[in-house]
Amino acid sequence: MTSSTILQPKSIEELGVRRSLLEDLALKTLYLLGEISLHELVHHMGIGLAIVEQLFQRLLKDQLCQVTGMDRGVHRITTTSGGKTRALELLMQSQYVGPAPVSLDDYVARIHAQSVRDIVVTPKDLNRAFEDLVLDTETLNQLGTAVVSGRALFLHGPTGTGKTTIATTLTRLFENDTVWIPHAVEVDGQIITVYDSVLHQSLEQPKSHTHDSRWVLCRRPRVLVGGEMTIKMLDMQYNPGTRFYTGPVQMKANNGLLIIDDFGRQRVSPEELLNRWVVPLDRRIDFLTLAGGKKIEIPFDLFVVFATNLDPAKLVDEAFLRRIQTKIKVDFVTPEQFREIFRRACLKLNIECDASLLDDLAGIIDQEYKEPLRACYPRDILQQIIWEARYLQKEPHVDRESIAQACRNYFLTP
Numbered sequence: 001m002t003s004s005t006i007l008q009p010k011s012i013e014e015l016g017v018r019r020s021l022l023e024d025l026a027l028k029t030l031y032l033l034g035e036i037s038l039h040e041l042v043h044h045m046g047i048g049l050a051i052v053e054q055l056f057q058r059l060l061k062d063q064l065c066q067v068t069g070m071d072r073g074v075h076r077i078t079t080t081s082g083g084k085t086r087a088l089e090l091l092m093q094s095q096y097v098g099p100a101p102v103s104l105d106d107y108v109a110r111i112h113a114q115s116v117r118d119i120v121v122t123p124k125d126l127n128r129a130f131e132d133l134v135l136d137t138e139t140l141n142q143l144g145t146a147v148v149s150g151r152a153l154f155l156h157g158p159t160g161t162g163k164t165t166i167a168t169t170l171t172r173l174f175e176n177d178t179v180w181i182p183h184a185v186e187v188d189g190q191i192i193t194v195y196d197s198v199l200h201q202s203l204e205q206p207k208s209h210t211h212d213s214r215w216v217l218c219r220r221p222r223v224l225v226g227g228e229m230t231i232k233m234l235d236m237q238y239n240p241g242t243r244f245y246t247g248p249v250q251m252k253a254n255n256g257l258l259i260i261d262d263f264g265r266q267r268v269s270p271e272e273l274l275n276r277w278v279v280p281l282d283r284r285i286d287f288l289t290l291a292g293g294k295k296i297e298i299p300f301d302l303f304v305v306f307a308t309n310l311d312p313a314k315l316v317d318e319a320f321l322r323r324i325q326t327k328i329k330v331d332f333v334t335p336e337q338f339r340e341i342f343r344r345a346c347l348k349l350n351i352e353c354d355a356s357l358l359d360d361l362a363g364i365i366d367q368e369y370k371e372p373l374r375a376c377y378p379r380d381i382l383q384q385i386i387w388e389a390r391y392l393q394k395e396p397h398v399d400r401e402s403i404a405q406a407c408r409n410y411f412l413t414p
Helices: 020-033 038-045 049-061 081-093 103-115 123-127 137-149 163-174 270-283 317-322 335-349 357-368 377-392 400-411
Strands: 063-069 074-079 153-156 178-182 182-189 190-193 215-219 224-226 235-238 244-246 257-260 285-289 295-299 304-307 327-329
Touching: 020 038, 020 074, 020 081, 020 182, 038 049, 038 074, 049 063, 049 074, 074 081, 081 317, 103 178, 103 295, 123 137, 137 153, 137 163, 137 327, 153 163, 163 182, 163 224, 163 257, 163 304, 163 317, 270 285, 270 317, 335 357, 335 377, 377 400
Parallel strands: 153 304, 153 327, 190 244, 224 257, 257 304
Antiparallel strands: 063 074, 178 215, 182 190, 235 244, 285 295
16 A cells, blocks of 8 residues: 655645744754755755745845855855854754654644554465464464554563564565655644654655655554663653654554564563553553643554563553453474474575474474474574584585584583
């Protein structure tokens, strides 16, 4: 599914943000870039030439800028001495310089228009997305049901069974979906940046001059947080140096997938997270707090996946588990599944393997090292074989000797 192009507003009123904010942003941009044309100002602010012309006329009238020439039919301008002084004052208040922000109302409307709950998923889609993994039909059906619900999913089970891999693979279900993410949102004169070039996968942007460049066309977000997660990451991140906000992790994941890996091992306790997200998980809205204490309401439109190897019953209370509609235990694999995972891993790594050796490997793991069969073992053991072959400067080969040595390197000796 491809999101339709967002048309560029034709007036300051249609932009939805105050004229004074736009004038200040234009002046700061002009000061930092030096002498530029109005076309360049259009490019940096992401708004139309007609609006930039209005901003220029106001700055000219207030003697904050001056004309230095013409370029492709528009003025080239630079700041006056008074403009430089005013720009420095503005930069002391906020150092945000970039595309003009969108209004909170426009942001909320856009999130609702491209909701993650509107994703259509069928068994065929699940089989395609998880074709690289070895999962039984029941697990696939549980995953599909969870995605269709648009609610939270709890993946639990022993370590090394593939919970994180399953969670990240869910992204394939909407890899052809595109959404619009704003560079920034304005609330009461405060700027909140949302688009993150590290977290968001941007696509080729529309070439049309009628497109609203304040929005970035991206794939649905996939944000993964692990043990580094803190309670502060769930609220506005105010930078006292730049004096503007960065949206919290759940805001950046809106319309997409948020994976909380190794749940229970974060720097925020499960109880704190429960208290923080009781309302968002239940009502699909979130309340964020600005530095002055003002609270704003934004959509909580994301598919949250909790993955843990801890006992869910001991980790969180019943009220939290009730808000997570689907719980799936990802357990140890069967010998048949183990062999198939190993076979696929060999194909992916381009290593020949005698299928008869796989029973020997399963026996070594079970009898010598007293370990159950985990989904991660085939890949990890093959990596050991590859690393040893690289060290010995020979081609990797799976035989009884290399398997036995890989196991000695990998497992703790009983």
